[in-house]
Amino acid sequence: MTTVTSTVIRRGRARRRDRVLYQRLADELVGLIETRTLRAGDRLPSVRTYSRQKRVSLATVLRAYQLLEDRGYLEVRPQSGHYVSAAGGQLAPSPSVPRASFAKEEVRVADLAWELLARVNDKGLAPFGIATAAPEHYPAGRLSRILARVTREAGAAGVAYGPPVGHEALLHQLGRRAVAAGLALGPDELLVTNGCTEAIQLALRALTRAGDVLLVESPSYYGFLETAESLGLRVAEVPTDPETGVSLEHLEAAIRRTRPRAFLTNPNFHNPLGFVVADDRKRELVALLARHGVAVVEDDLYGDLHFGDTRPAPLKAFDQTGDVVLCSSFSKTVAPGYRVGWLAGGRHAQRIRKLKLATSIHTNTLAQLTLAEYVSGGGAEHHLRRLRQAFRAQVADYSLAVARLFPEGTRVSRPRGGHLLWVELARGKDTMELSRRALARRIGIVPGRLFSTGDTYGHCFRLNCGFPLRGDREEALETLAGLAGDL
Amino acid sequence: MTTVTSTVIRRGRARRRDRVLYQRLADELVGLIETRTLRAGDRLPSVRTYSRQKRVSLATVLRAYQLLEDRGYLEVRPQSGHYVSAAGGQLAPSPSVPRASFAKEEVRVADLAWELLARVNDKGLAPFGIATAAPEHYPAGRLSRILARVTREAGAAGVAYGPPVGHEALLHQLGRRAVAAGLALGPDELLVTNGCTEAIQLALRALTRAGDVLLVESPSYYGFLETAESLGLRVAEVPTDPETGVSLEHLEAAIRRTRPRAFLTNPNFHNPLGFVVADDRKRELVALLARHGVAVVEDDLYGDLHFGDTRPAPLKAFDQTGDVVLCSSFSKTVAPGYRVGWLAGGRHAQRIRKLKLATSIHTNTLAQLTLAEYVSGGGAEHHLRRLRQAFRAQVADYSLAVARLFPEGTRVSRPRGGHLLWVELARGKDTMELSRRALARRIGIVPGRLFSTGDTYGHCFRLNCGFPLRGDREEALETLAGLAGDL
Numbered sequence: 001m002t003t004v005t006s007t008v009i010r011r012g013r014a015r016r017r018d019r020v021l022y023q024r025l026a027d028e029l030v031g032l033i034e035t036r037t038l039r040a041g042d043r044l045p046s047v048r049t050y051s052r053q054k055r056v057s058l059a060t061v062l063r064a065y066q067l068l069e070d071r072g073y074l075e076v077r078p079q080s081g082h083y084v085s086a087a088g089g090q091l092a093p094s095p096s097v098p099r100a101s102f103a104k105e106e107v108r109v110a111d112l113a114w115e116l117l118a119r120v121n122d123k124g125l126a127p128f129g130i131a132t133a134a135p136e137h138y139p140a141g142r143l144s145r146i147l148a149r150v151t152r153e154a155g156a157a158g159v160a161y162g163p164p165v166g167h168e169a170l171l172h173q174l175g176r177r178a179v180a181a182g183l184a185l186g187p188d189e190l191l192v193t194n195g196c197t198e199a200i201q202l203a204l205r206a207l208t209r210a211g212d213v214l215l216v217e218s219p220s221y222y223g224f225l226e227t228a229e230s231l232g233l234r235v236a237e238v239p240t241d242p243e244t245g246v247s248l249e250h251l252e253a254a255i256r257r258t259r260p261r262a263f264l265t266n267p268n269f270h271n272p273l274g275f276v277v278a279d280d281r282k283r284e285l286v287a288l289l290a291r292h293g294v295a296v297v298e299d300d301l302y303g304d305l306h307f308g309d310t311r312p313a314p315l316k317a318f319d320q321t322g323d324v325v326l327c328s329s330f331s332k333t334v335a336p337g338y339r340v341g342w343l344a345g346g347r348h349a350q351r352i353r354k355l356k357l358a359t360s361i362h363t364n365t366l367a368q369l370t371l372a373e374y375v376s377g378g379g380a381e382h383h384l385r386r387l388r389q390a391f392r393a394q395v396a397d398y399s400l401a402v403a404r405l406f407p408e409g410t411r412v413s414r415p416r417g418g419h420l421l422w423v424e425l426a427r428g429k430d431t432m433e434l435s436r437r438a439l440a441r442r443i444g445i446v447p448g449r450l451f452s453t454g455d456t457y458g459h460c461f462r463l464n465c466g467f468p469l470r471g472d473r474e475e476a477l478e479t480l481a482g483l484a485g486d487l
Numbered sequence: 488m489t490t491v492t493s494t495v496i497r498r499g500r501a502r503r504r505d506r507v508l509y510q511r512l513a514d515e516l517v518g519l520i521e522t523r524t525l526r527a528g529d530r531l532p533s534v535r536t537y538s539r540q541k542r543v544s545l546a547t548v549l550r551a552y553q554l555l556e557d558r559g560y561l562e563v564r565p566q567s568g569h570y571v572s573a574a575g576g577q578l579a580p581s582p583s584v585p586r587a588s589f590a591k592e593e594v595r596v597a598d599l600a601w602e603l604l605a606r607v608n609d610k611g612l613a614p615f616g617i618a619t620a621a622p623e624h625y626p627a628g629r630l631s632r633i634l635a636r637v638t639r640e641a642g643a644a645g646v647a648y649g650p651p652v653g654h655e656a657l658l659h660q661l662g663r664r665a666v667a668a669g670l671a672l673g674p675d676e677l678l679v680t681n682g683c684t685e686a687i688q689l690a691l692r693a694l695t696r697a698g699d700v701l702l703v704e705s706p707s708y709y710g711f712l713e714t715a716e717s718l719g720l721r722v723a724e725v726p727t728d729p730e731t732g733v734s735l736e737h738l739e740a741a742i743r744r745t746r747p748r749a750f751l752t753n754p755n756f757h758n759p760l761g762f763v764v765a766d767d768r769k770r771e772l773v774a775l776l777a778r779h780g781v782a783v784v785e786d787d788l789y790g791d792l793h794f795g796d797t798r799p800a801p802l803k804a805f806d807q808t809g810d811v812v813l814c815s816s817f818s819k820t821v822a823p824g825y826r827v828g829w830l831a832g833g834r835h836a837q838r839i840r841k842l843k844l845a846t847s848i849h850t851n852t853l854a855q856l857t858l859a860e861y862v863s864g865g866g867a868e869h870h871l872r873r874l875r876q877a878f879r880a881q882v883a884d885y886s887l888a889v890a891r892l893f894p895e896g897t898r899v900s901r902p903r904g905g906h907l908l909w910v911e912l913a914r915g916k917d918t919m920e921l922s923r924r925a926l927a928r929r930i931g932i933v934p935g936r937l938f939s940t941g942d943t944y945g946h947c948f949r950l951n952c953g954f955p956l957r958g959d960r961e962e963a964l965e966t967l968a969g970l971a972g973d974l
Contacts (some may be wrong), residue, residue, distance in 0.1 A: 018586055109840040110842075111846060114844060115840050126769060135642075135643030135646070138647070139646075140642065140645060147634070147635075151635065159622070159630060159822045160622055161824055198846060230841075334646075336647055337646050337647050337853070339850060352597070354597040354600075354713075356716040357601060357713065358716070359682055359688050360688075360826065361818075362824075362826065365826075369849055482828040
């Protein structure tokens with residue numbers, strides 16, 4: 001028995017190691033294709049040569065090539081070898097960088113956003129709009145079992161009022177996971193919230209007053225703009241490179257011109273652009289903002305959904321003054337419907353905690369206890385690994401499909417994590433009109449207009465890749481591409 | 488089998504009818520004692536005489552008398568009959584009515600409130616402070632079973648994003664219960680929120696801007712003042728009669744002098760005073776506010792906890808213009824820790840719904856589905872009947888104990904529902920100091936200072952009667968009375 005079990009375990013481990021190896025190889029090749037080092041028609045090294053070069057087994061190279069063939073990056077020519085395919089080689093270029101304007105604009109996106117999100121549960125809609133993922137990506141069964149147990153164990157306490165800052169069990173797990181991500185958070189810094197949106201809202205309310213200027217990236221998640229609008233803030237948009245994030249020069253210029261109170265930013269797998277800011281730049285960015293006395297509200301919602309090997313550090317890891325408020329939640333990784341998020345408030349923690357009390361008293365007890373148990377059980381890490389693989393594969397599928405299906409001149413982002421793509425059509429194309437026509441065909445997208453106070457992104461849209469690109473959805477994407485061509 | 492069952496049912500019905508009869512009789516007698524129609528030492532009619540007068544059985548009268556004896560209102564003198572007891576006859580008088588000032592004050596209560604609520608889960612504290620009730624008062628077991636079933640049935644949908652306005656099943660039940668309370672709410676008016684606090688917060692954000700004046704009753708629930716503070720509102724406090732609520736004259740004067748945007752009010756079983764506004768006055772009040780273009784945010788949190796036979800109508804029932812926003816939740820009646828509230832936004836509904844999206848997206852899915860199922864099952868009405876009886880008895884116990892234990896000159900409110908008492912010590916006594924000394928003895932109370940922006944209520948405090956007055960708690964109340972005497 002023992003021998004059989006340990007053989008199975010060893011085999012399981014070997015298989016896992018093997019998977020890591022060939023996926024790493026595949027990623028590297030995709031990188032070469034995406035940066036156009038390898039182009040359509042280029043021949044890849046033979047399996048034998050590449051295996052020698054990379055010091056991996058023949059099987060590993062073969063699997064990596066097969067994976068890329070499945071994804072459409074490569075094609076096999078009989079008797080000849082592996083070549084970069086037409087689609088792979090013509091992968092749409094990256095989106096362009098917007099010009100700087102630094103206007104302090106009033107925000108008006110709530111009406112548009114409402115129209116969009118009101119249809120969140122419309123089952124018939126092709127799910128390319130709001131940032132959701134396929135139900136099978138979330139551990140509903142496991143959570144249900146834990147919830148049933150936790151509810152039984154909690155008894156009356158599950159129904160009674162809980163502590164305003166959050167339940168001890170969850171706070172402990174959040175602190176523990178933060179340490180694993182290289183963050184040392186004080187126990188008095190954390191606060192459990194109703195999702196990341198409440199966390200950001202509370203942070204902004206603690207840091208700003210109506211009429212103040214808030215810096216945001218451009219483009220920026222429309223939810224940020226909605227929240228700013230609801231608080232009467234004016235926003236100044238900082239031009240943002242789709243691959244590297246805001247430049248420090250632009251940021252400093254924006255600070256000098258607009259005298260902002262805070263910078264609301266999404267440095268890890270930016271929504272909608274998908275970039276991750278490099279560590280060095282993160283350090284400089286935090287220092288620059290601290291020098292100018294500008295607080296930071298950091299949205300780290302997608303931080304655990306990295307396609308690379310390591311989880312990027314949040315800005316908060318470089319915070320020396322306590323002026324970075326880190327916000328996140330379980331909504332993109334474990335359970336959107338549980339509405340459990342959190343924040344680490346730095347030196348603003350106490351103020352934010354009092355606002356939470358005046359805003360919603362505390363967050364649902366049983367959801368907190370269930371997530372604490374789920375995270376402490378260790379199942380979360382395994383789940384996250386699978387989720388990252390799934391999203392990486394889906395994003396690759398959608399990227400290639402966009403390159404293949406959409407009209408010439410279409411550009412697309414190169415996300416390093418998350419499950420969102422930013423698609424830029426030729427200038428002059430109107431994605432509000434595209435959105436209307438798409439909705440009439442029961443296809444959801446988020447038009448670029450929502451990601452800015454101006455009309456800089458009228459020709460762009462955000463494409464959600466949270467659902468596998470199969471069957472009806474493949475057809476829907478083809479239809480969408482056709483509509484884009486007709487514009 | 489059938490015969491036995493129906494006999495049991497008939498007996499059960501008879502017993503229930505009987506209980507209604509003797510409790511009604513007991514209430515009537517308490518009313519006579521509280522209004523001092525009957526005083527200490529007064530002899531009650533003999534059981535036989537009273538039974539004839541009231542056309543009820545001897546057993547019913549006997550039980551009513553016994554109940555009042557148990558509660559300390561009456562005492563039995565052997566061979567002589569029932570007499571109003573010293574404690575019952577000396578029931579503390581009602582609190583006094585504050586003078587009008589109509590200052591538009593900035594609000595600063597959050598720090599104090601935080602100190603208080605941070606200790607919500609401190610098990611060792613005598614629970615006379617925040618407005619909670621004993622765990623056994625809530626249907627934890629029943630809810631757990633429903634939650635387990637609902638979670639299983641919902642599957643992936645329990646974990647996925649839900650509709651921002653709330654789940655259809657719960658919205659339906661809320662609409663249905665509203666109809667039962669004489670309210671016809673439009674299906675597009677309702678919004679599910681994270682408790683009543685979020686409902687009120689969203690309503691105020693839709694109706695006001697920082698710097699605006701908000702009218703509140705005086706005294707007023709400190710949570711209202713916290714929320715106003717967090718939104719940068721100034722409040723004007725309208726003098727409020729402890730038995731009848733704000734007078735229309737005072738209200739109109741306050742409107743003319745302070746030009747408020749909204750009136751935040753708690754007409755049914757006011758926190759902390761316990762009064763209910765009469766229907767006629769409700770109608771006039773709503774009309775008066777509509778005439779002056781002042782919106783109403785109505786907190787109906789305690790509306791289902793009436794001591795009398797019928798549930799009072801909310802102000803919303805008299806709303807002709809759509810300017811009344813009705814807010815409530817399950818937090819005082821079914822499950823505080825579930826954090827599920829709602830509002831009916833009238834003509835402001837759409838605006839408020841958009842704010843909800845920008846504030847917390849939506850409310851926990853499984854909590855909503857569980858409460859929908861609980862309410863639709865009919866168990867809620869039975870539970871509420873028992874809860875009302877328990878709170879009525881507890882409030883009577885605490886009222887009598889205050890009259891018996893506290894120093895002469897102490898006044899106490901006459902709540903018509905809910906589970907809160909307002910205690911007024913002699914002028915000059917400092918309940919902030921009382922609160923500090925009480926905390927040192929592990930007793931929680933809420934000092935009067937929290938219920939106003941000024942120091943009108945420095946000699947008052949709120950006493951929570953949510954827990955049966957037994958054992959340790961009886962001792963704690965005695966200790967508290969001693970501390971009050973020493974001030």
